[in-house]
Amino acid sequence: xxxxxxxxxxxxxxxxGIAIVNARDGSNPRRVNNALFWGLYxxxxxxGSYLPDLVNGLLVIAMVLTASIRGLGQGASDATTVSxxxxxxxxxxxxxxxPALTIPAVTLAGTLGLKHLSVHGTPLVDPRxxxxxxxxxxxxxxxTIGMVMLRPPALAPLFEARRLMDSVGWAAVLPxxxxxxxxxxxxxxxxxxxxxxxxxxxxxxxxxxAVATYTVGMAVFTMVMGNAFAAFPVMTAGIGLPIIVAxxxxxxxxxxxxxxxxxxxxxxxxxxxxxxxIVPVALLELPxxxxxxxxxxxxxxPLLLANTLLMYFLVFRF
Amino acid sequence: xxxxxxxxxxxxxxxxxxxxxLVVTVAGLATGLAAGIDPIEVVAAFGKAFIETRYVxxxxxxxxVIGLLEHAGLxxxxxxxxxxxxxxxxxxxxLAYLAIRQTTAxxxxxxxxxxxxxxxPLIAPMxxxxxxxxxxxLPDRVRFRIRALASATDNIGVFFGxxxxxxxxxxxxxxxxxxxxxxxxEPARLALWAIPTAIVxxxxxxARLLLLDRQLARSVNxxxxxxxxxxxxxxxxxxxxxxxxxxxx
Numbered sequence: 001x002x003x004x005x006x007x008x009x010x011x012x013x014x015x016x017g018i019a020i021v022n023a024r025d026g027s028n029p030r031r032v033n034n035a036l037f038w039g040l041y042x043x044x045x046x047x048g049s050y051l052p053d054l055v056n057g058l059l060v061i062a063m064v065l066t067a068s069i070r071g072l073g074q075g076a077s078d079a080t081t082v083s084x085x086x087x088x089x090x091x092x093x094x095x096x097x098x099p100a101l102t103i104p105a106v107t108l109a110g111t112l113g114l115k116h117l118s119v120h121g122t123p124l125v126d127p128r129x130x131x132x133x134x135x136x137x138x139x140x141x142x143x144t145i146g147m148v149m150l151r152p153p154a155l156a157p158l159f160e161a162r163r164l165m166d167s168v169g170w171a172a173v174l175p176x177x178x179x180x181x182x183x184x185x186x187x188x189x190x191x192x193x194x195x196x197x198x199x200x201x202x203x204x205x206x207x208x209x210a211v212a213t214y215t216v217g218m219a220v221f222t223m224v225m226g227n228a229f230a231a232f233p234v235m236t237a238g239i240g241l242p243i244i245v246a247x248x249x250x251x252x253x254x255x256x257x258x259x260x261x262x263x264x265x266x267x268x269x270x271x272x273x274x275x276x277x278i279v280p281v282a283l284l285e286l287p288x289x290x291x292x293x294x295x296x297x298x299x300x301x302p303l304l305l306a307n308t309l310l311m312y313f314l315v316f317r318f
Numbered sequence: 319x320x321x322x323x324x325x326x327x328x329x330x331x332x333x334x335x336x337x338x339x340l341v342v343t344v345a346g347l348a349t350g351l352a353a354g355i356d357p358i359e360v361v362a363a364f365g366k367a368f369i370e371t372r373y374v375x376x377x378x379x380x381x382x383v384i385g386l387l388e389h390a391g392l393x394x395x396x397x398x399x400x401x402x403x404x405x406x407x408x409x410x411x412x413l414a415y416l417a418i419r420q421t422t423a424x425x426x427x428x429x430x431x432x433x434x435x436x437x438x439p440l441i442a443p444m445x446x447x448x449x450x451x452x453x454x455x456l457p458d459r460v461r462f463r464i465r466a467l468a469s470a471t472d473n474i475g476v477f478f479g480x481x482x483x484x485x486x487x488x489x490x491x492x493x494x495x496x497x498x499x500x501x502x503x504e505p506a507r508l509a510l511w512a513i514p515t516a517i518v519x520x521x522x523x524x525a526r527l528l529l530l531d532r533q534l535a536r537s538v539n540x541x542x543x544x545x546x547x548x549x550x551x552x553x554x555x556x557x558x559x560x561x562x563x564x565x566x567x
Contacts, residue, residue, distance in 0.1 A: 004372075004373055007373070007376055007379065008372055010379055011372070011375055011376070011378065011379060014378070014379065014381075014382065044368065044369060044372065045372060045375075048368075048369040048372065049369065052362075053362035053363070053365045053366040053369075054358060054361055054362040054365060055365065056362075056365030056366065056368060056369050057360075057361035057362050057363070057364045057365025057366075057368070058361060058365070059365065060343070060364060060365055060368045061343065061361065061364075063339075064337075064339045064340055064343045067337060067339050067340075068336075068337040068339060068340040071337070080389055082394075085388075085389070085390070085391040085393075085394050086391060086394050087391075088389075088390045088391035088394075089390070089391030089392070089394040089395040089398065090391075091391075092390055092391065092395070093395070094395070094399070096387060096390060096391065096392045096395045097392075097395070097396075099383060099386075099387055100383075100384075100387055100392060100435075100439055100440060103380065103383070103435050104429075104430045104431075104435075104436070107427075107429050107430060108427060108430060111426075111427060111429070129373075131428070131429050132373060132376055132429070134429070135376060135379075135429045136376065136379060139379050139380050139383055142383045143382060143383045143386070146383055146386045146387060147386075150386065150390050152386060152389070152390075156386060156389070157382035157383070157385065157386050158382060159385075160381070160382060160384075160385025160386050160388070160389055161381040161382040161385050163385060164381045164384065164385050165378065165381055168378075170337065170338075170339050171338075172375070172378055173339060173375075174338055174339060174342070175371075175374045175375075176368055176371045176372065176374055176375060177338075177339055177342045177343065177368070178342055179367065179371035179374060180342075180346065180364055180367035180368045180371060181324070181328075181342050181345060181346045181349075181367075182367075183363070183366075183367035183370070183371075184324075184346045184349050184350055184360070184363055184364060184367065185324060185349060187350070187353070187355070187363055188321045188324075188349045188350060188352065188353035188355070189321060189353060190321050190322060190324065190325075190349065193319065193321055193322060194322070224325055224328075228488070229487070229488065229491055232488075232491065232492070232495065233495050236495060237499070241499055241501070245501070252496060252501045252503065253496075253503050253504070253507050253508055253511055254511045256492045256495075256496060256503070256508060257481065257492070257508045257509075257510075257511035257512050257515075258511065258512075258514075258515060260481065260488050260491075260492060260512075261477075261478065261481060261512060261515040264477040264478065264481075267473075267477065268470075268473060268474065268477070271332055271338075272328070274338075275374055275377070276473045277473075278338075279377070279433060279434075280433040280437060280438075280466075280469035280472075281466075281469075283433050283434060283437070283438045284433075284437070284438060284442055284462075284465040284466070284468075284469060286462050286465060286466060287462065288462070288466075289335075291462060291463075291465075291466040292466050292469045292470055292473075294466065295463070295466040295467045295469070295470040296470045296473065296474065298526060299470070299474055299519070299522050299523045299526060302522050303478075303515070303518060303519050303522055306515070306518045306522070307515055307518075310514050310515060310518070314511070314514070
């Protein structure tokens, strides 16, 4: 059965390759840091599942120190010039889209089809992880098509990946770090303390105040935790169920559905949701770290208000 | 109260623009210690959580393919194609992407978009290309705003589409939580009640995108006397490209 471990091995090979290319690149003044950083990351992918938690924790701390003491650098750009790329674009024309669109097409086919495949009664792909594994397979198919079509040197994909990965730098690991912080917050009981404080200091004896506290609380707490999934159990146990449902007789399904979506408004406004808000800044080479968040706030705030009104008018009616 | 120490550490750290990896690690360790957990166990808990969340890194797996195609001129091609479609504007293109992203997410197909595999190689260059075709060379400031909105559109589309799909993580989480609290719920009804918000989200963001083209035109005209071509060092070659004549008519 193909599991996530399959993806981790691929990621381990990729990051390990990036570490080796960096180690051999004399044009990068920080090449030791880069090689160490991606090398350690590679170990967490290849062996993380088998190492003790403490060793993994120390690996992560070593990565953080490598990235923050003197920091990571970038090798001299070996990217093609614009005129070379334009010439190549003219030569290949719309065929260039074939590998790019293979990725969504094969992901779609895999998501719909792989669920039903099984070998001797065991499913071929872990049914809980069909989407991620389909995406990984789609990437491999697209890479094969690209290699056959463009006939670049064999290691070109690795060198290109190195160039992009180093331009993203440490931000590549930030989403995972923040998810880990969320897990530590949960272990330490941060959520319960926040819910207690909210309940204690905000008068919740009017239905609208209770609804607004819940929706805004979901958004704010999601901004702190970086994840609406972490905020939802806390705010719903603290305010949603005892006040909106038990005291005012609201419909729990409506409350939960719109409450979660209020949390998503918070996700749009926080650097803590790094994979959505900080990673694209690096990928799109934007100078302002908060450019994506700033582009989202004018949608997120009116939507949070709309969610509050929707919940107030729907939750007590159905 | 002391366990909240991680929150101010994160806020101050981000404000002082310290390396976020360091800020987050310090906040995590401090939170664990404040909760009275043994230091060794805090490090172990951190390591365990890091290993369990490795799946979020899967987006990087796409980089070798995207890098290869970019090397061969994929972005340039995406721009040229969109520039030849005369009805395509930045706002309309992003609006179409919002509709597709939200609809496919509502069908559970959340991996079809994304920043690494769709926005960087295709959507952002197309949105810029459409702008260039209509407005001529774009100042970097406008270029960056278009790119940020392309990413924002991807996020908004997927966030407010996915909850309409009954087997998505958030719906399952809600169901699990309500079950634990002995509150009966039905995934299909939870998904149904996500629809009003999905519609409002589409309307708000679509309205912003429809107003975008006029805003960009104003912004390009207002800033045409101070063409700041050097901000994005990584993108200098592309800024130089703006000197070619606009492809319109």
